[in-house]
Amino acid sequence: MNTYTKDDKFVELISKIPNVAVQGYNRDRTVIYWNKASEEIYGYTYEEAFGKKLEDLIIPDFMKEGVISHIQNWYDKGIAIPTGELPLKHKSGSTVHVFSSHVMLKEDTSEPEMFCVDINLTEQKRQEQLLKEKDKILLHQSKMASMGEMFENIAHQWREPLSMIATTASGIQLQNDFKILSDTYLNNTLNSIIENSQYLSQTINDFRDFIKGEHKKIPFNVYDNIQYSLKLLEGVTNKNVINIIMSKNGQNIKICNYPNELVQVIINIINNTKDAFIKNEITKRCIFIDLEELSREIKISIKDNAKGINKDIINKVFEENFTTKEDKEATGIGLYMSQRLINESMKGNIEVKNSIYTYESVEYTGAEFIIILNKD
Ligand SMILES: Nc1ncnc2c1ncn2[C@@H]1O[C@H](COP(=O)(O)OP(=O)(O)OP(=O)(O)O)[C@@H](O)[C@H]1O
Ligand SMILES: [Mg+2]
Known part of the structure; x- marks a missing residue:
């Protein structure tokens, strides 16, 4: 009882x-x-x-x-x-x-x-912390992945100025050996050496700024931010002969958001486009970038003419670890991380679709990535 x-x-x-x-x-x-x-x-x-x-x-x-x-x-x-x-x-x-x-x-x-x-709640907090750390590592990995390729291409970007410096320096040496070195020649060639080395050091600074770039919400000009991303990508785009056509619209659009994150997303998108151009053996390679100001938002459109994404997989491209690439380097985190950066950090939206469009009477078919961000 x-x-x-x-x-x-x-x-x-x-x-x-x-x-x-x-x-x-x-x-x-x-x-x-x-x-x-x-x-x-x-x-x-x-x-x-x-x-x-x-x-x-x-x-x-x-x-x-x-x-x-x-x-x-x-x-x-x-x-x-x-x-x-x-x-x-x-x-x-x-x-x-x-x-x-x-x-x-x-x-x-x-x-x-x-x-x-x-x-x-200690165990719960510990799990949350672990997740945060895992996320941080993933973010870092994806940043490094997008950079890795560019480091290879820095070589490409550097080849010309470096050979210019070497040639002008040996020119000075030769003329000096023959005692025919004039002050004017010396000044001109030294100026060219200075200019070229400044360019080299600037590229290094740009990359360093991006890698070290802080996670900070600040006001920035979107057009300039895209231009800066394209500058970081110059090695990739020049080496692969990709023509970037950026419309002149929206040059004064300023938003308050995370600029460094946007750079990373643009790098991921353009690196993917470059891979698609190679895979689909496109010879005349174009990327069109348009910036548009809507009433409360801004819209960035990045289109390519790499034939588009197969309709069977287009819904999967933002999934973690989804890749169609066979090389070991591809992990399928580029677009997954891009979507998270846009959705979670930047409180915006990113979508992809296939587009057919005409530019200067020529028809282009390819993938179009659309990023929407709030103005404030
Ligand atoms: N512009 C594009 N044209 C055609 N297919 C694309 C394009 N962009 C992305 N894809 C497809 O989306 C997939 C996922 O892209 P994502 O950037 O997430 O991973 P990845 O490039 O394969 O690997 P990682 O970025 O980790 O190196 C790609 O494997 C590719 O099949
Ligand atoms: Mg990728």
Whole structure:
């Protein structure tokens, strides 16, 4: 037969319930109740905790003052402590993240008691943190992947200025050996060497800025941002003889968003287009970029003439790890990451469709990526 009274049942339930730490404190914050889950979560046994002060057990130093004054306010003025997430302290010193609710019992008596009911969120926080770190690594990998190719092409971008420097320098040496070096020739050639080395150092700076680029929301000119992306891609586009036709519209559009992220997305799209041109053996290669100002948004359209994306896979291209490329380097994260950057960081939208369009009386067929971003 069940011999419990209703109250006994609840007392036993609360004392044994796993993962829900319940502690009771009197007016001077001394522990008067400490259930089994509190022992688990905070590491102190009932015997260790009983009679000790709340702030000497589980409150981290930086919160002590605030917690004491909140509790006093509750006892003195009846201002309840709101429910919420708190980083408390385990006996070992480590942080225990809890979702904490509080209740005052015997409120009308001379000895009210405050009870805290804490649910342990530490594992959840740890998982969240792991996910965040995984995301960070993925983002970094995708940035590096989009860069990798460009580093190869830096060589291409550098070949001409480097050979110019070498030729002019040996010209100076030769003329000097034959004692025919004039001041005018020396000045002109030195100027050309300076200009070329400035160009080399500028390309390095551009790449470095992009790689180190911060994740920061700032106002920026979208047209200039696209031009900057194209500059980073110059090695790729020159080497693969890709003609970029950017319309002159929207040169003054400014938005407040993450410029570095937009650069990364454009790089991913154009790197893909380059691969499609090669795969589909397109000889006359064009990319059209249009920028348009809508009433509250801006629209960036990037079209190519690489024949388009097969309709069986077009819905999959933004999926993580989706790739049709056989080389080991391709991981299928380029567009997945681009979509996440646009949707989650930039709060915009990115879509792809196949387009047929005419430019200067010639018809082009290819993929069109459309990015929509809010103006503010
Ligand atoms: N402009 C395009 N024309 C044709 N197919 C495209 C185009 N852009 C993307 N795709 C297709 O979308 C797929 C996914 O692209 P995504 O950038 O996500 O991965 P990937 O380029 O294959 O690999 P990664 O970017 O990781 O090197 C590509 O494998 C390709 O089949
Ligand atoms: Mg790609």
